[in-house]
Amino acid sequence: MKPFDESMLVKTKEYIEEYQRRRGIVPSLRKIMRDNEGFFGVSISKVQRYVLELNRRGQLNYDKNEGIRGSEKLLAGKTKPIPMVGECACGDPILAVENIVATYSLPEELFGPSDHFMLRAKGLSMIEKGINDGDIMVVRHQNTAEIGDIVIARLNGEEATAKIYSKENGKYLLKPANSSIHEDGSPQYSDIIPEGEWEILGVVDSVIHRFK
Structure with a gap:
């Protein structure tokens, strides 16, 4: 039997891990065959032979009936704890509840290493930016x-709102x-001109939306 190409064994293992x-x-x-067609061609049996060899060497877990078994460590990836600190108005400003009500682990690959916190959106003033009532906003903590x-x-030191x-x-x-308007033609949601004491707490990076 033709000996294994050691470099391709390494490449196959790295491909599987990165895919996970x-x-x-x-x-x-x-999928492995299609993405590495230059080496495997259109031979599923050749892919299986290399995967079986990696399994024999203890470098992955493969079962001929179940296929490649995912590594829990790889599937989880690197995560970061992000606190949920309450609600924030997407309408008129409301009192910001800044006690941590929960902490969630989210993939660092998606959200990066920056300091983040989460707030639940309340109201409809940001729907044209894809932020609906009840959505969770992932906010990068910064003052600019x-x-x-x-x-x-x-x-005013207490009220918080999400706006452009x-x-x-x-x-x-x-x-x-x-851009919704009342029957008299006036806007339902008006610009806010900050007066007195105000500050930026963060910039919305992402929104987690649950479909009903």
Whole structure:
């Protein structure tokens, strides 16, 4: 029998591990073949032979009936704890509840190493930016923002709201993303002109939305 190509054994193992890290599932033999066609051609049996050899060497777990078994360590990937600190208005400002109500582990590959916290959106003023009532906003903690960012701003030391950070005629504005109007033609959601003491708590990085 033809000897194994050691470099291809290494490449096959690395491919399987990277696939697990990125997708959260293990690849099928056919998927391995298609993505490495330059070596395996269209031979499933050749892929299986290499996978069986990796299994024999203890470098992965393969069962001919169940296929490649995923490594729990690889499937989990590197995670980071992110605290949920309450609710934030997507409408009129509400009191920011800043006690940690829960902590969740989220993939660092998706959210990066920056300091984050989570808030649950309350209201409909940001729906045109894809933030619905009840969604979870993953917020990168920082005190500065670029014009156009979706920020979490604290007003008057207590109230917090999620809005688009904007500037017009030399004044900073917190703008909604909902163009709905009342019957009289007036907007349902108005710009907020921060007055008095206010600060940016963070910039919304991602939104976790659950389909009903």
